[in-house]
Amino acid sequence: MSAEYRAHRRRVVVTGCGVISPVGLNAADFWQSLLAGRSGVAPIESFDATELPTRIAGEIRGFDPERFMPKRVHRRIDPFARYALAAAIEAVEAAKLTIDDELAPRAGVLIGSGYGASQTQTHVSLTLEHKGHRAVGPFTAAASAIDNAAGEVALRFGIMGSSGAISTACASGTSSVGEAMRWIQHGYADVVLAGGADASVTGSDIASACSARALSRRNDEPEKASRPFDNERSGFVMAEGAGMLVLEEAERAMRRGAPILAELIGYGASSDAHHPTAPHPEGLGAELAIKGALTDAGIDPSTVDYVNAHGTSTKLNDRTESLAIRKVLGEHATRIPISSTKSMTGHMIGAAGSVELIACIHAIRDGVVPPTINCDDPEDTGLDYVPHRPREHRVEVAMSNSFGFAGHNAVALVRSWRP
Known part of the structure; x- marks a missing residue:
């Protein structure tokens, strides 16, 4: 991509963020929990998990949808969809954004999800089996679709531009933010509400992940179960929630005096084309996505100050991600902090990428990077995984990695705002 082409693209900034997570039901509480090294992983309470090999998760607790x-x-x-709508409301309020009749056709919504409306789908199947078709409600078709969250957000705010859903497994949140950025860069929209959401702590979703032997079974010490990059890691921890961002064309944001939090400068995506669940053993897809994001941004790898890793706490993912980071960043990879906030939140599937990008934005704002808790014995001793405690560190450019089942990879780059 030529510098001339990049120079003609419209700049995209983030003016608001919203979070629903296992460690905080708004962006501020989420960030403070990360800095405190607080784990949101606990025994499952939303259903009876007694018979499952894994009985822990990062559930959303204390959420009142009627707020x-x-x-x-x-x-x-x-x-x-409730989580996505709540996070979108927080983001819009933080951005001080009003979507009026003039803006509505130039505003969009793009929300990613790995599992979609899995709870509704399970409920409908059971209802049909036990009560018959007459008991299935009239809104079932809409409510059980993966685009439902985007539709509800558009309906709430009167958004009349493009809206929809993206599903790239665990990369869905990052994919949505990256594609929404392109809508604005290329002039198809001026404002987009973008992010990801999932509510996958269900009996069927936990059972299927257990069958794949992907989940940690450290049921006796749930807060220690998610341990990215640690030699004692034994699988990821399922979690749920949502992260939403208000993306805005930079000149428009400046004209209205919006609170500009950071600038989105790069996005890269790729496919492993290797295996339904396992990453490429040499991290080739991840490497391509990281290189793609850097090329899209037009920056050198040496300018990256912090990496929020995908860091799922699985043997293969963590190992190949570290390898990909080393390949692309070279010796610079050993000089910067790399942390996985999944060590605290668990893996929020489609919400993970957008929530972790919000963590990057807070790191830029506050000059501090969150830790990787439970990283007692790192597999790669040459990389700095910020074990146990947060660290003051000046961050101008941050990278957020997301790599999913089926080989979906997405990487986003954010930078401190420079008018």
């Missing part, structure tokens, strides 16, 4: 939406709305939509 964000009328009962008639939250009763007809899946929890993943």
